[in-house]
Amino acid sequence: MKRILVLTLFILYIGHTNLHAQVGSVFPDMEAETLTNEFVMLPKDIGGKYSLVGLAYSKQAEDFLKGWFEPIYNQFIYKNPNPGLFDFSFDVNTYFVPMFTGAKRPAYQKVMNKLKKTIDKRLQPNVLFYKGTLKEYKEALNFDGKNVPYFYVIDPEGKIVYSTWGKFTQRKMQEITDAVESAMSMD
Template identity: 80%
Template sequence: MKRIFTISLLISIVSLSQSSAQVGNQFPDMEAETLTNEFVDLPKDISGKYSLVGLAYSKKAEDYLKGWFEPVYNQFIYKNPNPGPFDFSFDVNTYFVPMFTGAKRPAYKKVMNKLKKTIDERMQPNVLFYKGTLKEYKDALNFDGKDLPYFYVLDPDGKIVYATSGKYTQRKMQEITDAVESAMEME
C-alpha cells in the first residue's frame, strides 16, 4: 500500500511539473489562419487581455480538442444578451489551434475547408489553423504526448500563467477558470 502511494505521488509530481514547466515563460510566436483566411500572430495580435489557447498536433488530439469546444464556449465566449444579477462573463481571447506539421501540412486547406462547413458558426472565429514546424513549440511548451491537446492561459503580455493538457474534464475546466480569475484579480 505504501509503495502504491509513493508511485502515485511521484506520477502526480511529474505530471504537475510537466504542466507547470512553461508557467512564467512567454508563449512562442505563432502565425495562424482563421476560417475566414485572415492571419493572426499569437501572442502579439491578442495582447492586452487574458487569453486561452488550446493546441493539438495529431488527429486524436484534435478529436479531444473538439470535446473542449462547448464547455469553453459556454464559460469564456458566450455573452448572455440579457444578463441577470448573478451572470458573470469573462473578457478573454479564446482560440483552438489545430497544428498541421510534417506530413500533415498538405492536408491543411482541405481540412480547413471541411471544418468551415462542419463547425458551428459561433465557434468559427475561435478556431485558428497553424501550418509549419513543430520543434520550436514542442521545446518551448513541453509537449510530451502527441495524442493530447494542450491549453495555455496567457496574461495580457503573452506570458503563460497556467498550463494543462488532455481530455476535457470538469476539474480541468475549473482549474482554467480559477487561473483566469486569479490572474485577473491580481491586476
C-alpha cells in the same frame, strides 16, 4: 514504501496539471490563420487580454479538442444578452488551434475548407490553423504526447500562467477557470 508511492502520485498529479509548459515563460510566437483567411500572431495579437489557447497536433488530439468546444464556449465565449445578477462574463480571448506539421501540412487547406462548412458558426472566430514546424513548440511548451490537446492560459504580456492537457474533464475545466479568475484578479 508508502511514502514513495504517495510522493510518486503527487509528482504525477503535478506533472499532469501544470508542468508541461514553462509557467512564467512567454508563449512562443505562432502565426496562425483564421477561418476567414486572416493571419493572427500569437501572443502578439492577443490585444492586452488574457487568452486561453488549445493546441492539437494529431487527429486523435483534434478529436479530443472538439470535446472542449462546448464547455469552453459556455464558460469563456458566450455573452448572455440578458445577464442576471449572478452572471459573470470573462473578457478572455479563446483559440482552438489544430497544428498541421510534417506530413500533415498538405491537408491544411482541405481540412480548413471542410471546417468552414461544418463547424458551428459561433466557434468559427475562435478557430485558428497553424501550418509549419513542430520542434520549437514541443521544446518551448514541453509537449510529450501527440494524442492529446494542450491548453495554456496566457496573460496580456504573453506569459503562460497555467497549462493542462488531455481530454475534457470538469475538474480540468474548473482548474482553467480558477487560473483565469486568479490571474485576472491580480491585475
